[in-house]
Amino acid sequence: MKRIIELLSEKNSYLEKFFDLNADWLSKLTKDDFSDLERFRESREDILNIVKHLDFLLEAKMDSLNPVVVTLDEKSIVNDLLEKKDNLVRGILNQDIDIMSIIESAKSKIIVELKELQKGRKGISSYKSFQRKETVDEEA
DSSP: OHHHHHHHHHHHHHHHHHHHHHHHHHHHHTTTOOTTHHHHHHHHHHHHHHHHHHHHHHHHHHHTOOGGGOOHHHHHHHHHHHHHHHHHHHHHHHHHHHHHHHHHHHHHHHHHHHHHHHHHHHHHHHHHHHSOOSOOOTTO
16 A cells, blocks of 8 residues: 555656646746747656556556555545645646637637738739739830
8 A cells, every 4th residue: 555655646746747837838828938839748748658657557556455454544645645636637627728728819819910911912912913014115
């Protein structure tokens, strides 16, 4: 049971890192700073891969656990760790919703700007098509 508690604690620490990473990037994104967005995605992916690995280890330990030998103190510790994990996951989900909202808003803004640019180009090309191609004979 000791190893399960260690793994749950380690998982929570990585979820905290994920939460902190999201918080840092939320602050950055609210200032319209989208630089290094790929690095942000990769950092999140790295943490999620570690969490998946810890889940795999936890599952293996849980399969071999004899519930009869688990003490009330251990159950209490596990419950506290699971509650902390649930709170972190809820917080991360809320952050992800905010991040997606900011990114979607920026994407929509870029699309509008591109459409305006395209309209401007059409206007310029229309102007060019109305220019006379003939030269005026000044001698006549």
